[in-house]
Amino acid sequence: MNFKIKSRVEVPELIERRRSQIIKAAIELFGKRGYHVTTIRDIAKRADVSIGLIYQYVSDKEDVLFLVLIEVLESYKRGIPAALKGIEEPLDRFCAAVRAYCTVNDEKVEATVLAYRETKSLRKERRNIIKQKEIETNRLIAACIQDCIRAGLFEKVDVELFTYQIVMFSHAWALKAWHFRGRMSLDQYVWRGLTLMLGPVLTARGARVFKALKS
Amino acid sequence: MNFKIKSRVEVPELIERRRSQIIKAAIELFGKRGYHVTTIRDIAKRADVSIGLIYQYVSDKEDVLFLVLIEVLESYKRGIPAALKGIEEPLDRFCAAVRAYCTVNDEKVEATVLAYRETKSLRKERRNIIKQKEIETNRLIAACIQDCIRAGLFEKVDVELFTYQIVMFSHAWALKAWHFRGRMSLDQYVWRGLTLMLGPVLTARGARVFKALKS
DNA sequence: TGCGAATGAATGATCGATCATTTTGGAATG
DNA sequence: CATTCCAAAATGATCGATCATTCATTCGCA
Numbered sequence: 001m002n003f004k005i006k007s008r009v010e011v012p013e014l015i016e017r018r019r020s021q022i023i024k025a026a027i028e029l030f031g032k033r034g035y036h037v038t039t040i041r042d043i044a045k046r047a048d049v050s051i052g053l054i055y056q057y058v059s060d061k062e063d064v065l066f067l068v069l070i071e072v073l074e075s076y077k078r079g080i081p082a083a084l085k086g087i088e089e090p091l092d093r094f095c096a097a098v099r100a101y102c103t104v105n106d107e108k109v110e111a112t113v114l115a116y117r118e119t120k121s122l123r124k125e126r127r128n129i130i131k132q133k134e135i136e137t138n139r140l141i142a143a144c145i146q147d148c149i150r151a152g153l154f155e156k157v158d159v160e161l162f163t164y165q166i167v168m169f170s171h172a173w174a175l176k177a178w179h180f181r182g183r184m185s186l187d188q189y190v191w192r193g194l195t196l197m198l199g200p201v202l203t204a205r206g207a208r209v210f211k212a213l214k215s
Numbered sequence: 216m217n218f219k220i221k222s223r224v225e226v227p228e229l230i231e232r233r234r235s236q237i238i239k240a241a242i243e244l245f246g247k248r249g250y251h252v253t254t255i256r257d258i259a260k261r262a263d264v265s266i267g268l269i270y271q272y273v274s275d276k277e278d279v280l281f282l283v284l285i286e287v288l289e290s291y292k293r294g295i296p297a298a299l300k301g302i303e304e305p306l307d308r309f310c311a312a313v314r315a316y317c318t319v320n321d322e323k324v325e326a327t328v329l330a331y332r333e334t335k336s337l338r339k340e341r342r343n344i345i346k347q348k349e350i351e352t353n354r355l356i357a358a359c360i361q362d363c364i365r366a367g368l369f370e371k372v373d374v375e376l377f378t379y380q381i382v383m384f385s386h387a388w389a390l391k392a393w394h395f396r397g398r399m400s401l402d403q404y405v406w407r408g409l410t411l412m413l414g415p416v417l418t419a420r421g422a423r424v425f426k427a428l429k430s
Numbered sequence: 431t432g433c434g435a436a437t438g439a440a441t442g443a444t445c446g447a448t449c450a451t452t453t454t455g456g457a458a459t460g
Numbered sequence: 461c462a463t464t465c466c467a468a469a470a471t472g473a474t475c476g477a478t479c480a481t482t483c484a485t486t487c488g489c490a
Contacts, residue, residue: 008435009435010434011434014435034251041480050437051480051481052435052437053436055480118332121252158407160398161407164391165384165412168386172383175331178346189376192373192376193376196373196377197412223469225468256445259472264471265470267472270448275446276446276447
């Protein structure tokens, strides 16, 4: 859970600025070409810094991948609470959470695919930190589901499995973009998916609320 | 759809034997360590052949990855019809197909993860062949769903989306093995998943058939 | 002037691919 | 049946290229 990446430069603002410069370039390149094929030279060029500078803020290439994956997963985790702000009604919150998660996956398809591709390229200890981050995001969705159950809008479903169903549904938009893109819009995907998945989950009352929400 | 990989040796039986020897070793190594980290030397050693021999049956390392992915996807495609043999009742067939797909993913978790990780490492033309293979497998599941609809066991659902839901559900067992393994058995996973996913899909009659199936 | 930050040429290790050489198996010969 | 011979198959040392990482040097600011 706790991680520090060694830096030869001490000034925190500088670390912040340089690292995000490096991460930005690396996300683009890793996303397009993959981690192993991308060279430190490529990253340096795209970030408009020297090769040596990268090694002042990071101790090896794996550090860059780790920073990249942390940033990707955290940005996903940030997206959900942001979309929930101000929404009170539980079913509404649930739908907003699903839509938000699909939306972040849509905006950064390559980053999502990258997380699937390259998490295994980290050493175990770091891989676990990444998994932990994913679990934290999943908890946000699980909480929405729990709330719907408590409010009598969902039947008492298998929360764990239903959460993963939602997560996979969202990831699928990115993982199978080659299939879905062009076939339907993200909005269509979300609504058609929700309709399909909620069918057996909604209580009678939940169904009424959902119908109202659709319009 | 059509692919030939150059071989310096002409004898078909020899090509068959040597290639499957190479592929077997490569699946294990790519699965455990990843494509880029595995060297041709590693593959040669594990397959118990010389480096040079590999280049007699394949023209470069990417050929090996391609052969590996083709083999993985084909083995998955073979698994479904095999499990359906002799089963007539449509809902039974559908459940058997889901279970079969989950089972192949369970037996070769690393291969499934590998397909997600490394398909992008192929050049576009070959990547498309792999996607095509996945589509062919999906069609087998879609057909089961269609049959259930025709038989009045499923409501007229969104077949495309429902198919992908099933596919992602099966892949999730492998992709999220670190979460599910130990928490439940594959059988539990399949039944809990089917119960969750079929809820809104089954017609009244379908529900009766499903209940009977469970016992 | 001094010091931390930045640079990029140089280093050394690694790896894919090649190819000169050896081994193998079986056809031809006596 | 033993021997010779040869083409195909197999080998692995070697080559050339690439890449992560280092470090001697320069830069820029206080």
